[in-house]
Amino acid sequence: MVKRKKAAATFEHVEPIGDRVLVRKDEPKRETRGGIALPDAAEIPTITGRIVTISAVVENDEELPLRQYDKILFHPKNAIPVDLEHDNQLFVVPVDDIVAVFRRSTSPEVVEEADDD
Known part of the structure; x- marks a missing residue:
């Protein structure tokens, strides 16, 4: 009798459910802008990342930007890690734990100077 190995299931897509988003966490900074090296134990409770996927609930909610x-x-307390690959830093994050969204302005502000004639 020949036993066959089952192929390992690989997931290619993760879709968050409810009021959640899938986030790829940014690498932690080890140095401040001024050049001060931070020790490994210095952990800030809020972290940054990029939204990879949003749930259908979030996508259809016009009040969520x-x-x-x-x-x-985002605050990582309720973030759930997703291990698809060993080096990925993916988390399913509840919308309530998102503190801020970073955006560039879409239209540059034009500053008009008054002529002093």
Whole structure:
């Protein structure tokens, strides 16, 4: 009798359910802008990342200003890690734990100077 090995199931897509988004966490900063090295134990409770996928509930909610690829600041307390690959840093994050969305302005502000004639 020949035993066959089952092929390992690989997941290619993760879709969050409910008021949640899938976020790829940014690498932690080890140095401040001024050049001060931070010790490994210095952990800030809020972290940044990019939204990879949003749930259908979030997508259809006009009051939530979240879109795919937005850079966000989130509190990791209720974030659920997703291990698809060993080096991925994916988390399913509840919308309530998203603190801020980073956006560039879509139209540059034009500053008009008054002529002093």
